């Protein structure tokens with residue numbers, strides 16, 4: 444399989460005058476204009492921190508990218524990259540994947556979580572591509588999300604990277620960081636997409652959401668965010684709260700020890 448890496452352009456490199464939009468901690472509400480300015484400052488900072496992202500999913504064709512993204516659900520990219528070379532060499536096209544024995548696909552991806560349901564999705568998705576899209580991966584959200592194993596997150600990756608169309612990729616990391624940063628209050632990925640789309644220009648959506656994912660993986664961890672190392676700490680309404688919670692836990696713990 445000829446190898447390509449997803450590459451994300453440096454979209455948010457313009458100066459945003461970040462000093463003027465840093466969060467005023469005493470302020471309890473900000474208006475939309477202020478939130479937009481803060482979101483753009485965050486995008487700019489993330490762009491500086493993660494300038495030319497290489498999302499490490501290997502693929503040769505748009506179909507192979509689709510295969511890799513379907514396989515990446517609840518798996519590391521590294522684990523996916525271990526199985527895709529052989530899988531895509533054996534079944535490089537929708538037609539070949541659709542005709543592949545299910546047990547053979549399962550065997551080749553058995554090191555990945557949920558491998559049985561992923562194998563079924565790959566085979567069904569390939570069949571749908573052959574039957575309904577002439578063996579081509581379609582280029583709209585509406586069409587992509589009719590395919591087996593393809594939700595909005597996967598569709599946005601395909602639109603952003605195979606078709607160069609803007610897409611906000613809202614996974615668990617992007618959702619968590621967006622809420623902590625006060626860019627959304629929702630738990631629903633579709634609503635989070637809507638909220639973020641109002642704050643940033645469309646050409647920044649793909650890069651911004653990828654950077655939020657990276658930031659969530661590296662710094663803004665689910666259990667213990669590293670706020671001291673965070674490049675957007677000055678724009679984040681959660682940093683004080685998290686620090687306060689962690690101090691309270693430490694004090695309680697010390698108190699119990701002393702007792």
Ligand code: SF4
Nearest residue numbers: 663668670673679682
């Ligand atoms: S300041 Fe802390 S909670 Fe806020 S985005 Fe950074 S790491 Fe996450």
